[in-house]
Amino acid sequence: EVQLLESGGGLVQxxxxxxxxxxxxxxxxxxxxxxxxxxxxGKGLEWVSGISGGDIKTDYTGSVKxxxxxxxxxxxxxxxxxxxxxxxxxxxxxxxxxxxYYDSSGYLYGMDVWxxxxxxxxxx
Amino acid sequence: DIQMTQSPSSLSAxxxxxxTITCRASQSVSNFLNWYQQKSGKAPKLLIFAASNLQTGVxxxxxxxxxxxxxxxxxxxxxxxxxxxxxxxxxxxxxxxFGGGTKVEVK
Numbered sequence: 597e598v599q600l601l602e603s604g605g606g607l608v609q610x611x612x613x614x615x616x617x618x619x620x621x622x623x624x625x626x627x628x629x630x631x632x633x634x635x636x637x638g639k640g641l642e643w644v645s646g647i648s649g650g651d652i653k654t655d656y657t658g659s660v661k662x663x664x665x666x667x668x669x670x671x672x673x674x675x676x677x678x679x680x681x682x683x684x685x686x687x688x689x690x691x692x693x694x695x696x697y698y699d700s701s702g703y704l705y706g707m708d709v710w711x712x713x714x715x716x717x718x719x720x
Numbered sequence: 721d722i723q724m725t726q727s728p729s730s731l732s733a734x735x736x737x738x739x740t741i742t743c744r745a746s747q748s749v750s751n752f753l754n755w756y757q758q759k760s761g762k763a764p765k766l767l768i769f770a771a772s773n774l775q776t777g778v779x780x781x782x783x784x785x786x787x788x789x790x791x792x793x794x795x796x797x798x799x800x801x802x803x804x805x806x807x808x809x810x811x812x813x814x815x816x817x818f819g820g821g822t823k824v825e826v827k
Contacts, residue, residue: 641764641807643816655814658721696769704811705770706754710763
């Protein structure tokens with residue numbers, strides 16, 4: 597069964613750091629672009645970051661550039677998101693999501709497998 | 721960044737109604753437009769990719785159309801399990817962007 601399982605969420609003070617993990621199973625992890633998508637309470641979906649299968653190319657939405665770093669360990673089938681200088685507006689459920697088709701198609705065809713999400717709360 | 725605008729933001733419908741949701745991009749995204757369904761407290765589910773391709777396992781009452789900047793998601797006969805929020809998303813360029821969502825509620 598194809599599965600994604602996020603962990604690492606929690607309560608952190610403004611300016612603090614947190615590292616999210618996503619454990620993947622049931623598919624050839626290294627062959628797919630992987631993404632982080634977040635959803636603030638009562639709001640819509642926002643794509644945060646993505647990384648190519650070979651860990652060569654990373655992309656970010658503007659509001660997290662320079663603060664968040666996406667990475668992956670293909671030997672452990674794990675996706676990571678290092679979040680620094682956290683702000684109240686980063687409070688959200690963070691989902692990891694797999695691209696629908698192989699790495700060469702990049703982001704084109706959406707995200708077909710999602711984790712259950714991990715909650716990040718930034719508050720003093 | 722490409723802005724995605726969905727309309728309406730909410731609608732009320734009855735079982736067996738035909739429902740249409742529109743999504744407009746601020747610039748052409750070719751046919752790289754995807755649709756998701758999200759139920760309360762759950763992760764999104766991919767319904768349609770590349771504007772008109774039904775994801776495996778999705779009922780055929782869902783269909784998508786459009787290209788360039790204007791797209792449509794249609795539910796031909798609304799079922800009880802279809803009451804949810806629907807999002808469009810462009811995959812054409814980063815940052816990937818989603819529409820604001822359309823909540824389909826019981827009339």
